Amino acid sequence: MGEGKKVILTIRGNQVNPHGEDHKIELITEGLLYRKGSAYFIEYEESIISGMEGTKTLITVEDQRIYLERTGSHESQFVFEKGRKYVNYYETPFGNLEMGIFPTKIDSVLDEKEGKLDLKYELNISGKYAGSNELKVSYQEEGPQGFFES
Numbered sequence: 001m002g003e004g005k006k007v008i009l010t011i012r013g014n015q016v017n018p019h020g021e022d023h024k025i026e027l028i029t030e031g032l033l034y035r036k037g038s039a040y041f042i043e044y045e046e047s048i049i050s051g052m053e054g055t056k057t058l059i060t061v062e063d064q065r066i067y068l069e070r071t072g073s074h075e076s077q078f079v080f081e082k083g084r085k086y087v088n089y090y091e092t093p094f095g096n097l098e099m100g101i102f103p104t105k106i107d108s109v110l111d112e113k114e115g116k117l118d119l120k121y122e123l124n125i126s127g128k129y130a131g132s133n134e135l136k137v138s139y140q141e142e143g144p145q146g147f148f149e150s
Contacts, residue, residue: 005033006033006141009027009030010138011027011044011135012026012134016133017130027046033115038063040115041061043056043059046070046074054072055071055072056072066119080106080119081106098126099123100124101122103120103121112141113141114139116137116138117138119134
């Protein structure tokens, strides 16, 4: 994929369970940004904060579609396309689990220096509503002064 550019990523996640309780996480980390044609690729390592230590996440942003792929200790793959439900199957020690994702919002504004994406989706597990999630990712090029460049 060529050389990636180092960026500072801010990742905010919010999960709202069926009882309306939310669980927020925020992670600021270094990542890599690649561009290939009109697609952008954002790659970063998950941390203990997200509960997925030892996992690498790759987000691919195309025009109206976002792929999220995790490799390592927590493997998963999601496709977010507005208006389309995506279903994935996981093998667990307790049998197969069906996870369905229905995106309600996909917004992204990306370029070589900075960008952000906002993803909202509903989650079904084995056909039952399991809550709604929001994932916001923003990045900026690492400046010569490091983090605090305005």
